[in-house]
Amino acid sequence: MSLGNYLSKSDGPYSEIFYDFLPEEIQKLAVILKENGYVKHMSFINENLDDIQKYISLSPSQRQQKKWKNHPNSLWIRFSALQLSAATVKLVSGIYPISYIVDGGSYREFHSIVANGLSVLLLSHPFTYYPFSDKNPFFKDDV
DSSP: OOHHHHHHTTTHHHHHHHTTOOHHHHHHHHHHHHHHHHHHHHHHHHHTHHHHHHHHHSOHHHHTSHHHHSOTTHHHHHHHHHHHHHHHHHHHHHHTTHHHHTTTSOHHHHHHHHHHHHHHHHTTOGGGOOTTOSSOTTSTTOO
């Protein structure tokens, strides 16, 4: 598969994870995030990064396995996977033009495109991303 094809299909895991959340899970998640706050959320991501990345890499049927459904922090892992997937989609959309210059463009142009992708990611605050409602549990007056 070409680089362009990989880049254009990279939003697949994000969509799969997003649409797997049930309304009652979203309500429970908002409470968890509000109770724990941003700092604990970032600690959770850091401590569970291997499981989060593994979850992203699985197919939808593999994500339905008992290990993931019965994991004590399943909801939090799934949400963290959604956040990382959203950040990945932002990065990939920012660097998509790279597929046109690989093996033919200049290294400066390559560097500039990657910098564009990173700037989009860095300016978006991916770990406060909450796509389920306008009320974001990471901010005091929400939920």
